[in-house]
């Protein structure tokens with residue numbers, strides 16, 4: 290029997306609801322023109338949920354996500370909720386809580402340089418001449434962001450604070466497995482990032498990655514220290530295929546990769562667990578500076594939906610078509626303000642409609 294997919298849609302704060310409207314246009318095309326049986330249900334999350342329900346992650350939202358096959362997430366946070374304690378703010382109380390609840394240990398962040406907007410990259414033209422296509426595979430629920438103990442105190446009349454970087458072998462093994470598997474569907478290269486010249490946890494990281502690599506003889510494995518990796522990405526991004534990173538190093542590296550593509554508004558992400566359940570969201574945040582102006586770039590949200598179709602539904606050919614439609618509209622000259630170098634930019638809604646139309650035409 291044909292599978293019916295249930296998607297929990299969580300637009301959130303800031304530009305989240307605006308760009309989600311454009312993802313809905315693509316979802317509509319998937320239903321009407323590709324005959325995918327799917328239903329969506331929308332739930333409050335983040336700051337807007339604090340205002341309406343008193344919690345950033347209301348019970349109803351959590352249950353809705355538990356009953357879904359995948360989560361399509363917008364963004365959360367904004368100035369209005371910055372006065373709350375760190376633990377109660379939308380980002381920690383909703384997004385990090387969802388990652389933890391669903392055990393979303395694997396974060397995928399593709400960064401691709403589109404030839405049509407090469408001029409936006411801050412890198413020299415000769416460096417980006419051949420483009421690049423990097424997939425950052427980041428461990429998402431371990432390492433220093435969650436390691437215990439963490440805390441603060443006063444000793445010898447001085448305040449102190451500390452965090453713990455801790456990795457278990459099974460945590461490194463499972464994320465390494467994902468990186469090698471995905472590399473074998475791409476250019477067969479994994480570069481693992483660590484700081485094993487200084488950190489004990491990185492020594493285990495490297496040892497474990499080496500062990501896992503034996504299962505994938507066709508994939509070429511290299512290692513770089515984080516300080517060298519950030520330099521190499523700027524020097525020659527095209528040398529990389531899959532970057533395998535711990536939580537903190539991946540946080541840094543994936544933003545660097547985002548920056549050299551030109552705009553955060555282009556970059557999707559997927560966070561998956563061992564059962565392949567995933568949360569799909571743009572790499573950027575709620576962008577309060579451009580909220581409500583119909584100028585946000587909806588591409589990151591639409592490509593997040595494409596990742597949902599690829600990894601959550603295993604419909605690779607349809608995901609390829611969505612990606613192609615994004616390429617197609619860029620080639621035709623549709624550009625939102627963030628990626629436009631003149632005054633001829635299109636609105637959020639026009640960009641979304643153009644991508645949806647292209648998807649219908651390319652069917």
Ligand code: NAD
Pocket residue numbers: 304308363364365366367368380384553554555570571572573574575576577578579584585586587589627
């Ligand atoms: P941000 O990513 O929201 O914005 C950084 C810059 O990128 C801004 O100039 C913004 O206009 C631009 N930008 C982001 N997305 C864009 C898009 N789709 N199109 C065009 N331009 C885009 O980061 P920030 O300003 O540091 O954070 C704003 C709020 O978002 C904060 O409350 C932060 O905590 C939150 N945040 C949420 C997430 C998330 O929900 N996953 C991620 C990062 C930040």
